[in-house]
Amino acid sequence: MSGSAAIAHDPATRTWLLTTRATCYALRVAEHGVPLHVHWGGPLSLAQAVELPPSGVGPRSSFEGFGIGEELTVDGGNRYGPPALRVRFADGTRALTWQAAGHEQPDPATLLLHFTDSHYPLRTTLGYRVHAGTDVIERWTALTHTGTADEIVLVRADSATLSLPPRDDYRLSHAVGLWAAETQLKRDPLPFGETVLTSRTGTTSHQAQPWVILDAGDADGGWADETHGQVWSAALAWSGSWQLTLHHTPDNRLSLNAGAGHDAVTVALRPGETHTTPSLLTLHTPDGGFGGLSRAWHAHLRTAVLPHPEETRPVLYNSWEATGFSVTLENQSRLAAHAAALGVELFVMDDGWFGGRRDDHAGLGDWTPHPGAFPDGLRPLADEVHRLGMAFGLWVEPEMVNPDSELYRARPDWVLHFPHRDRTELRHQLVLNFARPDVAEWAHGWLTRLVAENDVDYLKWDMNRPFSEAGWPDEPSGRSDRLWFDHVRSYHSVLDRLRADHPRLRIEACSGGGGRVDPAVLARTDQVWISDNTDAADRLVIQHGYTQIYPARTMAAWVTDVPNQQTGRSIPLRFRFHSAMSGVLGLGGDLTRWQPAELKEAEQLIAEYKAVRHVIQHGELFRLRPPGDLQALSAVQYVTPDASESVVLAWLPQPRFGLPPAPLRLSGLPPESRYRDLRTGALHHARNLTERGLDLALPPTDWASTLVHLVRVQDPS
Structure with missing residues (x-):
């Protein structure tokens, strides 16, 4: 055939x-x-x-x-x-x-x-x-x-x-x-x-x-x-x-x-x-x-x-967990300096940089820099980030508006609503009706100006609530149900127009985490924020489900501070990194509070990821052992298309006393090849790695994890 x-x-x-x-x-x-x-x-x-x-x-x-x-x-x-x-x-x-x-x-x-x-x-x-x-x-x-x-x-x-x-x-x-x-x-x-x-x-x-x-x-x-x-x-x-x-x-x-x-x-x-x-x-x-x-x-x-499948995604830093809404030129510049020193390649300033935005009650819809935080606009921060050798990114939420905003006071008719019904607020915000051509044109206008005027390399496009009161009372043809379709088409269209306007622009999809993911999103964005949960153990389960259909190349994952904001769990830095390394690595903690030893370890782990990310992002994924039971080993393996390299990531949150995990049987390796483990220098026959397995030598401690990089040293005879 x-x-x-x-x-x-x-x-x-x-x-x-x-x-x-x-x-x-x-x-x-x-x-x-x-x-x-x-x-x-x-x-x-x-x-x-x-x-x-x-x-x-x-x-x-x-x-x-x-x-x-x-x-x-x-x-x-x-x-x-x-x-x-x-x-x-x-x-x-x-x-x-x-x-x-x-x-x-x-x-x-x-x-x-x-x-x-x-x-x-x-x-x-x-x-x-x-x-x-x-x-x-x-x-x-x-x-x-x-x-x-x-x-x-x-x-x-x-x-x-x-x-x-x-x-x-x-x-x-x-x-x-x-x-x-x-x-x-x-x-x-x-x-x-x-x-x-x-x-x-x-x-x-x-x-x-x-x-x-x-x-x-x-x-x-x-x-x-x-x-x-x-x-x-x-x-x-x-x-x-x-x-x-x-x-x-x-x-x-x-x-x-x-x-x-x-x-x-x-x-x-x-x-x-x-x-x-x-x-x-x-x-x-x-x-x-x-x-x-x-x-x-x-x-x-x-x-x-995918729009740019040949690209390898950069290591990202996002400011959200460090500063929340309290962003300023000064604290973002400090975070950017720390991130650059660790080897981060893309700095993203999250929510709080615009309008009257100091919490989630106000400001959505007013997409101009906060005058107190950025008196000279965003360009000084963008220039500083670029000077440090990183790309510059911003968080935006174009489909939403706070009732407490200049936009809503001027155009209350722009939101989804029914006559004679309350407008339900979720996260203190309402949904703008992107099915309206004037709303879509407004969104494209300020977005393309924002990118052009501030030399923005990257946008994180968020959407933090679902539809409610999905009405369009003044729909000109009398068919308001069309908004369920036209809103989505318009969202796609604005993304398409932005990419056409700015070919260098890269975009991350987000909807309070993984609330909007599908092949049409992947056709217009470069990676996806798949969950607001950054707990390293929970993420293994979430990532396991995501990769059933979608590739690791699109899966953004962060290392954040402990105790974790969602779960309250404290997990060692190395395990957190290894969990996030199985997709597109990012950082999200407050780097100004990290201890020197943590910063040194993070710098080393980022360098390790950069050495193998071409395998993770472009290789074939083999799920060797699924996550779930914290007392069981879970592991994934990536193999380059030509099988010249392979990367194994393995995690054992809570080892059983006296019962170390059996050797991990690998997949996807040509049976007559040999591979060198760059971690130990050991040389392995591929057939032994797939039949008997690889000894991971995990320490007998909680939250044990490892990364193994195998490189082929001899082609089949």
Whole structure:
């Protein structure tokens, strides 16, 4: 099977075959016009795909219906499962019918299948795209009102329906969480019926993530683990509210609908308008288990999504935990000098630098430097940071406003609100309606001026509360629900415009930590602040869940002071560094209070990270032992694409007396190679490292950790 992506067609059977590097996806347009799923799995030829029947089966009795096995499940006929597309026409009709209306291939990697309704003026286009070098297949749907009168209401418009092959049982992996406890991985048997995962917050949310991982069991076993087994997965490229609905029937058929918006949010189409859903990225790995799936996701996101995948992210310092809102030119300059002396490369001033901002009650929306803290503006601090050899960054929160601000007093109509309802404040702030063109233009205007006038290299874009009272009373077309979609599109657009205005600008995504993370965010930013929780032990669990889909190259992690602000736990500096080193290293403590010994150790550890970060940020990730039990070893390994180097990070918070951990078995190393441990100088055969394992020689103390850097010294003979 060729590694290139391709799309093939058999006109006689109306079968389409999408071929990726290691998998195939087949579908068929039935004679009556319904697009049916055929195959999503290992490689097939077109002739083999033609021979296969559609994956769905008809009803076994008059009490059951169709629906499983369609490429986009619709409301209509005897379909009783959850519809991915539910439409209400002007006369009240809800059922939709399919009529094939041709296809297009605008380029060799893209397929568009067109359908019309048999009576009403609605055209549906199913989009498919394959990506050379990866196994990701991209899906989306476009819906066009082709008539001349009356609205068509899209009650539900998902991006796609996915059908999995029939198996005896299924298991669902997904991420749940809370603020400061994001991406907690859950892996449980999938119950029969409908399982709905959703966010109604206007963002992806802290409570859930817009992705799922599925594996299947049968009479012969078949359950996946970290290294073996078939796995299917999907991730929605959408930064707002979303819904994933899994439909598991008692006869063990499984479908997944995925799309933007949540229940009760509709789209009203007027004549000539088109609604295009966000892309659903889908990925199947025939073997390799959850680890192989993650590495496949990471490879695709690095090569096809991230804006600057070739770059290596700098070591960052952020001022928040040191000074809070009480920022001044003097204290930021002192912190910058300490950070530069440690080897930090990017200095970011956090909240408190603007307007009347001295706490979280006031000032959001007034994006001019605080006159008392910065009487000559921000340029003196930017110049000092640059003089010290670091890039200069700022925290911003463009989508928010405090009621106690000049902006809100001037434009109270700019926030999300309903008539005759209170405006709920969270963190003493309200949400600006980015769906309004004037609000988006205002935000882009001050942001681009801020960057240009102060030579800003980096922005940390935060969003510290979800939507509430999500109304737009003066929406000019009378369709205020569009704000759920247009706010997100406008957020994306402002980011895109900023990057176009300032090609050197780099951006960090944040929403009170990991409240807004998805492939669409990663396409526009350079790294993500995945949690406000910087406790080194908690972070191992959060980072474990994050890297199921997203690469370490995007995962910002800080070393902060102890006792930790969130947990009150005190963990040694070395362990804190090793925890943060498994992503993009940053510092966030008050360096002016660190003891000389701590500063010296930090300088050494930053140098160690710089020596291996090319492996961590650009290598393949192997999760050797998951975190969880504080008395158990956890470890990750990174291997460069050519396997010339490998880095191991391992943590043992509370060793068991008399029971040292067994040697750590490594992965991803060519078996006939040899590697030198730069820590000890020892030389190891790769086969011994993968079969017997590496002795970590951890000290028998609490909060033990280590970093091992292995370099290949001999290629296979």
